[in-house]
Structures are given as structure tokens and as C-alpha cells.
Amino acid sequence: MSLPFAFDNLPASLGLRATELLQQRMDSEPYPLTDTQQQQLLLLLGCSDFIGHRLKWDANWLAQVLEQLEQHLRHPAYQQTLQQLLSECDTELDAKRVLRQFRHQQMWVIAARDILGKAPLEESLAHLSNLAEAMIVACRQWLRDFLAPKYGLPRNKEGVEQPLLILGMGKLGGGELNFSSDIDLIFTYPEHGYTDGDRQLDNQQYFIRLGQKLIGLLADVDANGFCYRVDMRLRPFGEAGPLAVSFDSMEDYYQEQGREWERYAMVKARLMGRSDYDDALYQLLRPFIYRRYLDFSAIDALRRMKGLIESQLRRRALSNNIKLGRGGIREVEFVVQTHQLIRGGRHPAIRRQSLMPVLAELKRSNHFTGREHHSLLEGYRFLRRLENLLQALNDQQTQTLPDGSEDQARLALMMGFSHFDELSKTLTSYMDGIHEVFKNTIGTAEEEDQDLGELPALWQHPMPEMESILKAQGLSTELAEPISHLKNEFGRRSIGPRGRDTLDKLMPRLLQELAGQRNAKLVFERVASVVATILTRTTYLELLQENPAARQQLVRLCAASPWIAQQLAQYPILLDELIDPMQLYQVLPEDGYAAGLREFLMRIPEEDLEQQMEALRQFKQISQLHIAAADVTGVLPVMKVSDHLSWLAEAIIEQVVALAWQQLTLRHGRPSGMTENMGFAVVAYGKLGGLELGYGSDLDLVFLHRADSGVTDGDKSIDNSHFYLKLAQRVLHLFSTRTLSGILYEVDMRLRPSGSSGLLVSHIDRYQEYQQGEAWTWEHQALSRARMVYGEPEMVKRFNRIRREVLAKPRQADTLKQEVSDMRQKMRDHLDKSSDTQFDLKQGHGGMTDIEFITQYLVLAHGHQHAALLKWSDNVRIIEQLLAVGLLTAEQADLLVSTYIDIRDNSHRLVLADRSTVIEAQYRPPACESIALLWQQIFDKDHRKGE
Incomplete structure (x- = not known):
């Protein structure tokens, strides 16, 4: 066996103490140890007072834990074993004894495997979290059965049993519990009602009583110690609120009174155990936690939270704190959870409670550079292992490095260092790296204000000497009049205190971006038109305030194009695209638009037609912004601009037809003969047909089908021709309906056979007959610019053959x-x-x-x-x-x-x-x-x- 370090490396006093403890143990109750087991025990006794204390107190299970030490399972059956042990308990005292002994035994094994280097960090965190969850769930089940003879079971009005749902918060929710952590819980239940026993209680009274007893089982201190300190302060209304609340009460609270720090806490919320109501609770909480837009209000809220923590550290004279200090664990959590709160509404993959998988996803989606990801991940892993070992010294909840030389020495050795100074040097390097990313993500308002000079004062109180101040800041004096006018105009608007504060921070920063701009007055007016549109939407003001890159790109694009400025003003969601300049000027490859749109639509439920229509329009606007940005900066030549606009339109046509088909087939079934394909095609004429689409171009389209006579196979069957007519109508409806994001495209159908008097969709045989025998010369001219942009391969071949023959x-x-x-x-x-x-x-x-x-x-x-x-x-x-x-x-x-x-x-x-x-x-x-x-x-x- 390879030990992480030699027993002889321990200070002599610790080695002597470990030898004495082992000898006392063997004298009191001899147990045959192999040489390997003896070396392991000496090392563990020298490193951890907790292990020595438990070995002395609970010597009877030494053989069992030594076996577990070598055979620890990836997913230990904690809950199954606990339920079996608790089933033999008749009183709460018995249950407390069983719970504490089981907890100490398992913690002994987890700590030992950690100290001996047998467990990677992920295993230790997972086992600590799984153990706590198993104990919570087992207690809840035991108490349900224990209270049933007296109170019966809680039920709703329909007589359905109601469970107590327990949200694990913080590190427990994230599956990242540390060795001696509190557990933060919230109790809730689905519906009001009463218990069905002899002593009837309403459901809230019952669940409060059950919750109190559950806390007691875990947190009461007796001769066997305790299991966990339980913190309930994160519940609605905190300590002033009831211990357990219904779903309705919880929803009302978070909708009306939920605060930013509670959103931050809820990111980690995870239900302990499973029930039939889990999805309903998560759906209830999600709108509070994750906004449907990019939400930069989180940055300022977390910045304030960080400031409070730092002031507490100063007030309590805390130093060497690896959790709350500069570059500590909390800063990693702040960085990751900031991104989750900002982007989680539009990026479902980061709606997870565990930090490390979210960190990996943020890197994959280019929100972190490789260097930033490495600094956060490796720093976090180092700090979490150090935290676990620090707490395993004596099962104490601490994140402060020890002052005593003995504890410093054994902590350094367990972490793989010869001396504590080496550990401190490495720790400082990791924490510096974390703090650098933290500053880049959250920063401080003071850091950004240093270069603004008198611009904040100028915006707050326009003054006679405005021109000299503007000149000193490198700005055109022409801005004096429009600034005063805008300040007066905005002053008359009702935007609330938070919006007003954000606006007053934002405008000086936007003015600063105008330094050196040609036509600064014109550009300012365009930028102001965007700000005026988002004035009552504080989240977008915060987006610009918190993102220097977004401000820079806003000014740059407004300077380059009033059309882009109008798009940004009309559709503020496009401001999200300004955050990352590297992505802003990148356009998708030819096949990237179809794939990108499919991925964009995946986050919308299939049954939510309104949101699907909105998403189609948003994808078009976002893609056009990227194309226009690449256009005005010369990244794309004109021929490529038209190509990209055409590829975008084709991708949208594909999804619109698929959406219309899905809606109709659900109602009427599929046309006869169409088991796999649709038998439907879209022919593009004009600019789209010629791959020469421009910004704002309409689409000249013709719809064709190939179905023979027959009917659809659904419950509400209709004949095939009627089905395709309804399909064409549905496609046009999806294109032309005005949503919050406008219409998708104007569609012109006048080039179909017989023009405006002809059928909306034609059989391809009839189309061929018309083109060969009835079409005018100008229609053949138009046909030279036509191509099929959607349809199965056979229909594409057929159309191309018709086109060649006619031309x-x-x-x-x-x-x-x-x-x-x-x-x-x-x-x-x-x-x-x-x-x-x-x-x-x-x-x-x-x-x-x-x-x-x-x-x-x-x-x-x-x-x-x-x-x-x-x-x-x-x-x-x-x-x-x-x-x-x-x-x-x-x-x-x-x-x-x-x-x-x-x-x-x-x-x-x-x-x-x-x-x-x-x-x-x-x-x-x-x-x-x-x-x-x-x-x-x-x-x-x-x-x-x-x-």
C-alpha cells in the first residue's frame, strides 16, 4: 500500500500521541491488525483528533470500518441501511442514538479515506452529501410512521396524502457538503387540508410539528453528540416565518417579496428524496430563480453581498479564511452563480445545483476562457480538499487556517506538502487566480468609476460649464445640448428608484465611450434612442452598466448604422448579443443556421406555439444583427452578406413548415401515401431564389405538393388537397402574425400559377402544366430566378427538371x-x-x-x-x-x-x-x-x- 506520506513525517509529539492512543486501544480490546492497518491507524490518529476520539468512544466497530476503508462503494446504501436500523427504534431517544452512531461511523470512514488519499475530492463531497440526504429522508419517513398512530396522515381536500418536501440548500443542495457543515433546509408541502387521525391537525400544524421533531433528531446534542446543525433561516420570511409553508404560500412569497440573495440561495435548492410533487415545486420556483432574459441585476446584488461578507471579516478580525476571504471558496461560488442567475433563463444546461459541472458548461459555451476555467476549477478543488481536511482535524466547522504549529504541520502533510509555508505559498497562488476572475466577473463599482472624472456629476446636474467638462474628457462640445435635453426628458419618465440609480451610473459610462467619435452628436442621439426604449426595463440598463464590452459595441454599431440602432431599440433582446465582441462579429456557416435554429427552439416546449413563434423571430433578429455587424465592419463582402441572409431565411422556412405540419397532423393526421415524407415543397423566387436576399427583403414563395387524391388518417380526417391548403395557410400565418418581436417575413405569393386568383398551393403536376402551357413570358423570366428551398429530394429533382424543360x-x-x-x-x-x-x-x-x-x-x-x-x-x-x-x-x-x-x-x-x-x-x-x-x-x- 502507498500512503500519502510517512508516519515519521509527523511532529514527534503527534507521533507519540498516536502511538499511545493505538496502544490503549489494543490493550483495552485486542484486535488483530495487519502491518498495513497498523500504519494506516497510526497515520489517522496522528492527523485527526476526531478519528482518535471516535475510535476511543466507538471501538466496537473498528473491524467494520477498516473493511469499509478498503471497499467503500461509489454509491453507498446509506438510506437503505438507515431505514433498517430505524425500523427497530420505538422512541425518539432510540432513533437519535442510532442516527448519531451511524453518522459517526460513516464520517470516520469518509475522513479516513480522504486523509489516506483513497478518495478523490468528488467522492468525498458526494458521500458527505449523500449521507446527509439519506439521514434527512430516513428521519422524515420514520417520523411519518411514528406520528401516524396519534395524528394519522395529512391529506388534501380530495383525500390524497400530502408529503413534506424538504429543500436542501447551499452545499447540501449542490451535492458538495463539507466535512463539518451545517445543513440549510426549507420545509414545504403541496396543499392545505387535515390529518385523518384521532387527533386531527391542519396540514401546516402537522408539518411544523414533524419538522420540529426532524430538526431535533438531527441537531439535538446528547451523550452521543449530534448529527448536523440545522439552519432554517433561508425559509420564506426567515426566522419570523412558519417552519413549513404550502406551495401557494411559497409562490406568493417569492413572487412578491423574494430578494436577490434568495435567488442566489435558490440556485442550489435541491429536493431531498423523491415524490410525485417534485416537478411541480421546481416549476413553481424556476421563474423566481431564472429570468427569461439575460439578467445582470445579479451582479450588483452579489457585489453587495460580497461587500457585507468582507465587512464582517474585518469586524470579526478574521484572517486566513479560505471560504470568505479574498479569492476564497465563496468567490468561486459567486462567479459561477452570477453566470447562472444571468444566463440560466436562456441556457438550461447551467440550471444545475453542482458547481463543477456548471463550470465545465460555462467553459464549453465560451463564457470562460481556458485560463479562467483552470483558475476557478483547480483553485476550487484545492480549497475544498483543504477545507475538508481542516474540518476533519476535530470535526469542527471552520474555514480558518490553524495558528498552532501541530495543526499546521499535519494539515500541510495531508495536503502533500513538507512544510506549512509551502502550503501557504500554493494556497496564495490559487486564491490570487480566483480573485482575478472574480474581479473580472463582478468587480467593484469604484474600480470602473476612476476614469469617469466629472461625467457623473455632469449627467446628474447639467451645468453651465458643461462644454469645458466635455472637452476635458475628450468629448465633443456639441453634446452639451442633447445631454441636457435627454436628462430633462428622462427626468419626466417614471422608472423607479432602482432604474434611476442604474441609469445615473450608465449614462456617464456611455458618454465616456463617445470620446473621439466622429459625428458624436449623431451617434449619441442613436444611442439615446436605444436607452430611451429600455428605460423602464431595468435589467437591460443593468446589462449595459455592468458590461464595458456591451457599451463599446453599442456605440460602435450605432455609429456604423442607424438601421442597427433601430433594431436594437425595437428589439432590446438583441443587446444580449453585444456582451461578447468575439461572438458578435462571427456568422454561422451555411448549414449552421438550420442547426442553430433547431437548438434555439429546443428550449421551448412543443405545445407552446406562442413562444415558438417568438423564438423564430428572435433567432432571425439575432442572426441578422450578427450578419449586419460583420457587414458594417467589412468582415463579410456583399456577396456573402446575401448568402447568409438567404441561408437564414431557408432555415426559418424549414422550421416554419415543420411547425405547421406538426400542428395539422396532430389534428387531422397525415395525408394518405405520406408515411415518411411530407410531400410538400417551397419554391423561392426573386431575391431568395437568386441567393441575393437583402435586409428587410420579403420572400417570393410558391407552395407545391405531390399527394394524390385521398384523405388524411387522423380522427378529424380531411381530403389531401384540403390538408395542403390548410398547411399553406398555416405557414403563411406563422410568417405574418405579429408578435412582440414583429412579423417573421412579408411573404408574396403572386408568382404562383394564375397569380392572386390561383390556388394557394398547387399539385406539382398542375404546376408543370401551367408553366408549359399557360404561363406568361414574365413568369418564365421569374422562373429563371427560382429554386426549391424546401422539399424532399424527389420533389427537388422533379422541380429542377420542370424548370429546365420550361426554360x-x-x-x-x-x-x-x-x-x-x-x-x-x-x-x-x-x-x-x-x-x-x-x-x-x-x-x-x-x-x-x-x-x-x-x-x-x-x-x-x-x-x-x-x-x-x-x-x-x-x-x-x-x-x-x-x-x-x-x-x-x-x-x-x-x-x-x-x-x-x-x-x-x-x-x-x-x-x-x-x-x-x-x-x-x-x-x-x-x-x-x-x-x-x-x-x-x-x-x-x-x-x-x-x-
Whole structure:
């Protein structure tokens, strides 16, 4: 066997004492020990007074604990053994004796395995927590049976038995109990009612009595000591409140009076044992603990709690405290639980009571760097092991390092150090690392205020010397008037004391971010419009106040784009995306939007349609913000911007169809013949069809199905065609319904067969017939820009074949030219907003639509000769194919492509700048004149060929 250190390393006084204790034990009751067992016992007796005391007091179970020492199970059957032992107890005195003896025996084994290095930290914490939980649950069950002859069982109005639910808080709730910890409990029960025994009590009286007796079984001190100190102060209303409350009372309390520190405590709340009411209680508590938004109010609350703890340390002259001190265990807990309170509402994976798994998940989701995670995890593990060994010295609840040289020596040796100075040096390093992360996460308001100068005073009380103060802070003096105006406007708004305090802290910080900004007045007005929108939503004010990175990105994006500023003002949830600049400017890969949206929707219950619709809109807005941020900073070129906006729309279409299908099939069943596939497809025309979607573009869609005649297989069956009509209607409803986050997309269905008078969804056979025999030339032009964006592979193949066949039909050149020219002129007459002083980038002569008509005309005129022209639906690649087959010269193709991209780029920029695409005539791109000439050249040349 390998011991963690040699017995000879102990100070001589401890070694002598250990030898004497072992000799006394063997003299009083000889027990054959192997050499290994003797060495183990000497080491344990030298290191822990608790082990020596229990060995002297409870010598009769030495053989049993030595066996457990070597065979300790991963999940010991504490509760089963306890219930068996308690079943033989007839009185509370008997039960107390059994509980204490069992507790001491198991604690002896846990401490011994820890000291001897046989148990990793996770095992020790888990066993300590499991032991406490088993004792609580066994006591509750024994007391239920013990009280039943006198009071009967508690029941609700329907006669259903009501259980006492016990919430374990703190380290017990987290499954991380230390060696000599208090246990923090809260008692609750589902419903009011009465017991059914001879001496009837109402349920609250009964559960209070049961709770008092349970506390006594665990906490009363007698000749056998005690099991646990029990702290009930975390219950509603604290010591002034009843010992046990109903679910309704608990819900009322936390909704109306729950405080921030109680939210912090509830993060760790875990039910002891199991009952049929567990889910109901967790559902009741979750809205209080976890907000549906990112909640940065937690930071200031925890900062205040930390300040109170530090003042207590100073007042009580406590030093060397590894729990409450600088960089101690509490700071790790604060950091992790801060993230849980902030993000838990939107990140279910971190709604866990145990600290280390949450820490791992926060690293996985990039809320901690690798270095921060290492500092917190390794520091926490070191401190928790040190805490356990410190308390195992004499089973005392302490986190203060010992002053005595003997205790210092054995603590150092148990931790693997030769001397206490080495332990202290390593401990300081770990605590410094923890405190650094703590400061970065929670910080102090004083640290951030150092560079603000007189800006706080200026915001609080606008003064005559504002311009000189602004100038001294590197800010434009133009800001003086809008600051005064905004201060007066905000002063008239009712936002409550917490909101007012947060606003007064935030505004100087936002002003500071404007230092050195060009057009500072304009940017300030955009930023102010965002702040004005969130003025009564204090949590968003706190988000900006507590996050320098979020403030910086807000100012940067508002400076770059009024469209982004409007989006942020209209949908404040987007402010959450500003927290991490590394993530803000990252866009998803092509297949990332569909996967990301599926993951985004996973947190919404399937039956909650309203929240699913809201989530679809939020995902769109969040994704568009990332794309726009990458756009305005040059991370994405214009061609890629359109690609990403198109991929996003396709992902949303997929989920909208799936959601509509799920709703209809639940009601009507599946159409006949559709056992696996839907038999439904979505064809995109226009900008989405051409992968050229812009910000705010609508979707030109056509719906198809392939079902034969028949009916659905549900209880409320309908014929197949009616089912697909309802499916199309449901899809449009999901797109167009206005929720808190607006509509999803405007959808234009006028390109379907027969236009507005046609069916909302067509059978693909009928679609083929229409395209081949009834469609107008302009509809074939539109078809050149169409592609199927949703549908099973067979329907995609079928559509592509139809499209190729239609576009490849030979056409009479003169007739085609005339029809395309007439349609272009008709559009120009109705849509072109150009004038002598203005130019319409889209509809003007030589603008975007002229380029699109040129490519469409050439595809229809020559598609029967060149199959390569029928492959793509986007203009740029069509033009490249026209060059490849010799229908355009290199100069013409380059002119068309460069001008088209330039106009699209300008259009994106104008949208982001919240400006019209009708620009001053003097800024008309010079190449547009060449495009207008090329239009005439191509059509005139084709006309001569026809002659």
C-alpha cells in the first residue's frame, strides 16, 4: 500500500500521541491488525483528533470500518441501511442514538479515506452529501410512521396524502457538503387540508410539528453528540416565518417579496428524496430563480453581498479564511452563480445545483476562457480538499487556517506538502487566480468609476460649464445640448428608484465611450434612442452598466448604422448579443443556421406555439444583427452578406413548415401515401431564389405538393388537397402574425400559377402544366430566378427538371424581345422613382432591374442551345455562364457583374444607413450609363438578327 506520506513525517509529539492512543486501544480490546492497518491507524490518529476520539468512544466497530476503508462503494446504501436500523427504534431517544452512531461511523470512514488519499475530492463531497440526504429522508419517513398512530396522515381536500418536501440548500443542495457543515433546509408541502387521525391537525400544524421533531433528531446534542446543525433561516420570511409553508404560500412569497440573495440561495435548492410533487415545486420556483432574459441585476446584488461578507471579516478580525476571504471558496461560488442567475433563463444546461459541472458548461459555451476555467476549477478543488481536511482535524466547522504549529504541520502533510509555508505559498497562488476572475466577473463599482472624472456629476446636474467638462474628457462640445435635453426628458419618465440609480451610473459610462467619435452628436442621439426604449426595463440598463464590452459595441454599431440602432431599440433582446465582441462579429456557416435554429427552439416546449413563434423571430433578429455587424465592419463582402441572409431565411422556412405540419397532423393526421415524407415543397423566387436576399427583403414563395387524391388518417380526417391548403395557410400565418418581436417575413405569393386568383398551393403536376402551357413570358423570366428551398429530394429533382424543360423551350426572338421590353417599360412606368435630380438604383435606366432583365432575356432566348445557362438561379453565375458560352464578351460580362455587385453593395449600405435606394442623380454609378447602352445594344443586335 502507498500512503500519502510517512508516519515519521509527523511532529514527534503527534507521533507519540498516536502511538499511545493505538496502544490503549489494543490493550483495552485486542484486535488483530495487519502491518498495513497498523500504519494506516497510526497515520489517522496522528492527523485527526476526531478519528482518535471516535475510535476511543466507538471501538466496537473498528473491524467494520477498516473493511469499509478498503471497499467503500461509489454509491453507498446509506438510506437503505438507515431505514433498517430505524425500523427497530420505538422512541425518539432510540432513533437519535442510532442516527448519531451511524453518522459517526460513516464520517470516520469518509475522513479516513480522504486523509489516506483513497478518495478523490468528488467522492468525498458526494458521500458527505449523500449521507446527509439519506439521514434527512430516513428521519422524515420514520417520523411519518411514528406520528401516524396519534395524528394519522395529512391529506388534501380530495383525500390524497400530502408529503413534506424538504429543500436542501447551499452545499447540501449542490451535492458538495463539507466535512463539518451545517445543513440549510426549507420545509414545504403541496396543499392545505387535515390529518385523518384521532387527533386531527391542519396540514401546516402537522408539518411544523414533524419538522420540529426532524430538526431535533438531527441537531439535538446528547451523550452521543449530534448529527448536523440545522439552519432554517433561508425559509420564506426567515426566522419570523412558519417552519413549513404550502406551495401557494411559497409562490406568493417569492413572487412578491423574494430578494436577490434568495435567488442566489435558490440556485442550489435541491429536493431531498423523491415524490410525485417534485416537478411541480421546481416549476413553481424556476421563474423566481431564472429570468427569461439575460439578467445582470445579479451582479450588483452579489457585489453587495460580497461587500457585507468582507465587512464582517474585518469586524470579526478574521484572517486566513479560505471560504470568505479574498479569492476564497465563496468567490468561486459567486462567479459561477452570477453566470447562472444571468444566463440560466436562456441556457438550461447551467440550471444545475453542482458547481463543477456548471463550470465545465460555462467553459464549453465560451463564457470562460481556458485560463479562467483552470483558475476557478483547480483553485476550487484545492480549497475544498483543504477545507475538508481542516474540518476533519476535530470535526469542527471552520474555514480558518490553524495558528498552532501541530495543526499546521499535519494539515500541510495531508495536503502533500513538507512544510506549512509551502502550503501557504500554493494556497496564495490559487486564491490570487480566483480573485482575478472574480474581479473580472463582478468587480467593484469604484474600480470602473476612476476614469469617469466629472461625467457623473455632469449627467446628474447639467451645468453651465458643461462644454469645458466635455472637452476635458475628450468629448465633443456639441453634446452639451442633447445631454441636457435627454436628462430633462428622462427626468419626466417614471422608472423607479432602482432604474434611476442604474441609469445615473450608465449614462456617464456611455458618454465616456463617445470620446473621439466622429459625428458624436449623431451617434449619441442613436444611442439615446436605444436607452430611451429600455428605460423602464431595468435589467437591460443593468446589462449595459455592468458590461464595458456591451457599451463599446453599442456605440460602435450605432455609429456604423442607424438601421442597427433601430433594431436594437425595437428589439432590446438583441443587446444580449453585444456582451461578447468575439461572438458578435462571427456568422454561422451555411448549414449552421438550420442547426442553430433547431437548438434555439429546443428550449421551448412543443405545445407552446406562442413562444415558438417568438423564438423564430428572435433567432432571425439575432442572426441578422450578427450578419449586419460583420457587414458594417467589412468582415463579410456583399456577396456573402446575401448568402447568409438567404441561408437564414431557408432555415426559418424549414422550421416554419415543420411547425405547421406538426400542428395539422396532430389534428387531422397525415395525408394518405405520406408515411415518411411530407410531400410538400417551397419554391423561392426573386431575391431568395437568386441567393441575393437583402435586409428587410420579403420572400417570393410558391407552395407545391405531390399527394394524390385521398384523405388524411387522423380522427378529424380531411381530403389531401384540403390538408395542403390548410398547411399553406398555416405557414403563411406563422410568417405574418405579429408578435412582440414583429412579423417573421412579408411573404408574396403572386408568382404562383394564375397569380392572386390561383390556388394557394398547387399539385406539382398542375404546376408543370401551367408553366408549359399557360404561363406568361414574365413568369418564365421569374422562373429563371427560382429554386426549391424546401422539399424532399424527389420533389427537388422533379422541380429542377420542370424548370429546365420550361426554360429550354425554343422561343421566337422578335416576340421574346418585344415581350421582355414591354414588361420592362411597364415596370419602369409604375415603379421608377428617378427624376432629373434623383436616380432609382433599382428601377432607373441602367440600374439593377435592367441587369436582371438582360440575364433573364438571354437565358430564355438561348437556353434551348446552352444547357449551362439553366443550372443557376443567381445573376452573377448566370452572367458567368453567358460569358463561357460566348453570348457576352469579357468586357460586357465584367461590366454587368461589377455594376450589379456595386449596386447591391450600395443598396445594403443604404438600408443599414436607413436611407432610400433613390439617390441624388449626381451620385448615380457611372457604369449605369454603360448598362443602359448595353441594353440597347443587346436588344438592337437581336432585332437585326430577327430581320
